[in-house]
Amino acid sequence: MAAWRERLAGVRGVLLDISGVLYDGGEGGGTPIAGSVEAVARLKRSGLKVRFCTNESQKSRRELVQLLRRLGFHLSEGEVTAPAPAACQLLRARGLRPHLLVHDGLRSEFHQVDTSNPNCVVIADAAEGFSFQNMNKAFQVLMELETPVLISLGKGRYYKEAAGLMLDVGAYTKALEYACGIEAEVVGKPSPEFFKSALQELGVDAHQFPLKLCQRKRQTTRRLA
């Protein structure tokens, strides 16, 4: 523990990833990773500022927080930085009206955004929603635009579920990028803007917390617990 105290000297905040760090998805929503519930509780008791920073894009923050609470974590929606709300800010700031290629569980995050007569595409981990038909529709919307804008919530390659490895949003984003000859704008990790917005909400500067803590995944939560 002495080594940890030394490494944490001067640190004021901690960003924690969620999926694969605090819990693993699976039947009934998933299971907490051993030690993670207690690790989060200890971090919060320690006086460090804690924020949850996720690329989860199958669920709204509300659903995600409900699931985590059922699994024993103590947190609120306001403590979670997720790509969908960040994308909504970006859409409003630039007057963009998205065609949504997203999971049904995520649509509620966009209910205040104008989606009529789309002038961009937002793609997220749509899972079963990545049908040939839905991919073609998103592609057609992009090809009808003079300057196609594709906003991707993360660029993950794949993730693990009980049924095996699943292709993540990054793979499908590559398909649309190639077909249209464009490059997507990524909202979510690993975009620096995304981490900065999480820090802003924490009220700390980048030099006041070690980013590595949230990137080392399971190893970290186990050590802290």
Add this chain to the structure above:
Amino acid sequence: MAAWRERLAGVRGVLLDISGVLYDGGEGGGTPIAGSVEAVARLKRSGLKVRFCTNESQKSRRELVQLLRRLGFHLSEGEVTAPAPAACQLLRARGLRPHLLVHDGLRSEFHQVDTSNPNCVVIADAAEGFSFQNMNKAFQVLMELETPVLISLGKGRYYKEAAGLMLDVGAYTKALEYACGIEAEVVGKPSPEFFKSALQELGVDAHQFPLKLCQRKRQTTRRLA
């Protein structure tokens, strides 16, 4: 015509693309492009060697030739160079047993290939077959291999159908390449090996025919007609 005679001096053979050059797909199989039936007939009468060189990967050569005959073209299966037979040669030569992510119309081309216990993936224009489930299955097969081998029949970005633009095999190949961190081997145009095999079957050398003839698409068939 004088200019054409001059340009064709020394030319012994012609490779013709099929889709978008001889016919456009659509209801009832499609329609011949104006002038193309007569252009093919004239080329064949001219004494030039003619071969049909296509990336068609939704249909077997048999189905394709049946369709073209219905549309008024005179040709046989033996005159068509297509990626699936070329892929079968490659699979046999390298002892590869494919998992097939292909259109049902193409499966008959692979009926002599061992597909048990797959050690590679062959991807073609699967159209509706590009479901999330089928893409994950192909991805899982690749990830279980020590050295993943992905063979892609062409690298087309998209094509046009009556219902609008459709994503082609190239886009889905990019998705798998990105997710696995690999590069696919392309069988079909624009692979030089594919053109060379068509020339071999024609019995002419590359310097004896102008490739541009088959790459200028509609413009060319119209001019020749």
